[in-house]
Amino acid sequence: xxxxxxxxxxxxxxxxxxxxxxxxxxxxxxxxxxxxxxxxxxxxxxxxxxxxxxxxxxxxxxxxxxxxxxxxxxxxxxxxxxxxxxxxxxxxxxxxxxxxxxxxxxxxxxxxxxxxxxxxxxxxxxxxxxxxxxxxxxxxxxxxxxxxxxxxxxxxxxxxxxxxxxxxxxxxxxxxxxxxxxxxxxxxxxxxxxxxxxxxxxxxxxxxxxxxxxxxxxxxxxxxxxxxxxxxxxxxxxxxxxxxxxxxxxxxxxxxxxxxxxxxxxxxxxxxxxxxxxxxxxxxxx
Amino acid sequence: xxxxxxxxxxxxxxxxxxxxxxxxxxxxxxxxxxxxxxxxxxxxxxxxxxxxxxxxxxxxxxxxxxxxxxxxxxxxxxxxxxxxxxxxxxxxxxxxxxxxxxxxxxxxxxxxxxxxxxxxxxxxxxxxxxxxxxxxxxxxxxxxxxxxxxxxxxxxxxxxxxxxxxxxxxxxxxxxxxxxxxxxxxxxxxxxxxxxxxxxxxxxxxxxxxxxxxxxxxxxxxxxxxxxxxxxxxx
Numbered sequence: 157x158x159x160x161x162x163x164x165x166x167x168x169x170x171x172x173x174x175x176x177x178x179x180x181x182x183x184x185x186x187x188x189x190x191x192x193x194x195x196x197x198x199x200x201x202x203x204x205x206x207x208x209x210x211x212x213x214x215x216x217x218x219x220x221x222x223x224x225x226x227x228x229x230x231x232x233x234x235x236x237x238x239x240x241x242x243x244x245x246x247x248x249x250x251x252x253x254x255x256x257x258x259x260x261x262x263x264x265x266x267x268x269x270x271x272x273x274x275x276x277x278x279x280x281x282x283x284x285x286x287x288x289x290x291x292x293x294x295x296x297x298x299x300x301x302x303x304x305x306x307x308x309x310x311x312x313x314x315x316x317x318x319x320x321x322x323x324x325x326x327x328x329x330x331x332x333x334x335x336x337x338x339x340x341x342x343x344x345x346x347x348x349x350x351x352x353x354x355x356x357x358x359x360x361x362x363x364x365x366x367x368x369x370x371x372x373x374x375x376x377x378x379x380x381x382x383x384x385x386x387x388x389x390x391x392x393x394x395x396x397x398x399x400x401x402x403x404x405x406x407x408x409x410x411x412x413x414x415x416x417x418x419x420x421x422x423x424x425x426x427x428x429x430x431x432x433x434x435x436x437x438x439x440x441x442x
Numbered sequence: 443x444x445x446x447x448x449x450x451x452x453x454x455x456x457x458x459x460x461x462x463x464x465x466x467x468x469x470x471x472x473x474x475x476x477x478x479x480x481x482x483x484x485x486x487x488x489x490x491x492x493x494x495x496x497x498x499x500x501x502x503x504x505x506x507x508x509x510x511x512x513x514x515x516x517x518x519x520x521x522x523x524x525x526x527x528x529x530x531x532x533x534x535x536x537x538x539x540x541x542x543x544x545x546x547x548x549x550x551x552x553x554x555x556x557x558x559x560x561x562x563x564x565x566x567x568x569x570x571x572x573x574x575x576x577x578x579x580x581x582x583x584x585x586x587x588x589x590x591x592x593x594x595x596x597x598x599x600x601x602x603x604x605x606x607x608x609x610x611x612x613x614x615x616x617x618x619x620x621x622x623x624x625x626x627x628x629x630x631x632x633x634x635x636x637x638x639x640x641x642x643x644x645x646x647x648x649x650x651x652x653x654x655x656x657x658x659x660x661x662x663x664x665x666x667x668x669x670x671x672x673x674x675x676x677x
Binding site for chain 2: 178179180181182183184185186283284292293335337338381382383384386388389406407408416417418419
């Protein structure tokens with residue numbers, strides 16, 4: 157079946173993501189995958205999909221989607237005020253959408269990334285074992301206006317409902333838990349104080365990384381020889397900014413890797429809007 | 443195993459680090475480790491990939507934890523023999539037409555174009571690893587006489603195939619991207635192709651040598667690449 161869903165409007169940054177592209181970093185290909193993987197997994201499980209199935213990641217401004225088939229959907233993650241035929245619909249719930257209905261989004265109320273899962277298999281290109289969209293790897297680097305996506309093995313069920321409770325603290329959590337990074341020992345006393353005793357502000361960000369800013373943080377001139385970085389690696393830039401690398405980050409870098417976010421904290425940071433305040437705490441156990 | 447440091451990065455990544463300077467020896471030792479890990483631990487390893495002096499291992503933390511993985515690593519039969527590597531010839535058209543920085547680079551380095559080409563095409567460069575961009579090779583072996591500090595302000599767009607020098611390194615931009623290196627030529631062959639598996643024609647551990655080609659040859663290779671008839675040449 158082709159064109160089960162038509163994206164009348166794509167939204168601000170809407171893309172297909174799964175749990176990432178593994179096995180190709182040795183050729184310089186980033187991992188990619190859903191920024192907030194907890195939410196993506198929950199959305200899939202609500203509609204009975206495998207946890208790692210591709211989902212639609214929506215950022216701040218959601219898309220407008222017309223469905224050409226009866227489907228079951230679930231939206232988990234940020235509250236982008238979803239509406240079905242203009243009527244508000246709940247998050248974290250398995251829902252029924254009928255052929256001809258329109259899903260749209262409104263105000264971004266909490267978090268910034270929401271995940272839409274549809275029961276069945278999205279008919280999307282798989283490149284290097286993953287459907288995650290990334291420029292110059294997949295033909296489309298994100299969803300564009302007018303795009304149609306088909307659904308294979310549509311497992312529509314009428315009348316079956318399910319929901320999951322998501323604690324709001326997931327979105328308001330200020331504390332990011334970190335492990336000491338490989339170059340943690342390069343940090344000076346004053347820098348450690350700035351990192352762990354002061355509040356940091358979320359700066360410009362995208363799927364590649366989040367700048368974290370604290371004006372009092374001293375800079376440095378230490379370059380390291382180009383080495384591996386992974387999602388969650390926090391680099392210290394010469395200007396004294398911290399750069400938290402996210403799912404689309406390059407596979408190598410040359411700034412000291414002073415901290416490493418826990419997997420949970422990557423997901424939490426992925427829901428933070430610019431200007432949000434965060435704090436760092438060393439993760440208790442590895 | 444000589445002084446390899448093993449560090450846990452997070453819940454599912456382990457980093458093996460080799461002390462000392464960048465060297466071909468370390469590159470080969472890392473490649474041997476990578477080979478042994480991929481061959482013997484593949485069910486619990488999602489992937490592992492190398493940099494100059496390190497190997498990063500992403501593992502399935504539901505199957506094994508960092509401590510046990512470290513024990514498994516120490517038991518691995520890592521071959522002392524050199525892994526087989528190939529030598530490849532990579533054509534480059536050294537001309538201002540495709541290399542806007544060429545003239546200035548020669549002036550600043552006080553070299554004639556002929557001298558520059560000689561120095562750049564003489565070495566066999568080691569492919570240490572891929573990084574920065576899909577298909578971007580980190581090469582070892584640039585002649586010190588060609589080392590040149592990166593541009594203070596990176597260019598917004600460097601065309602695909604650009605052969606460039608930055609600091610003590612030389613490389614080829616596989617796709618159009620921003621970059622701060624000095625472009626001295628253009629390479630007409632594909633270095634990254636998503637439709638191929640593996641997507642890169644050369645493997646880390648292989649070696650390449652640049653070959654200066656004239657405009658006519660450059661255009662001919664471009665046509666061959668476009669029509670899918672180009673054959674990668676051994677050096």
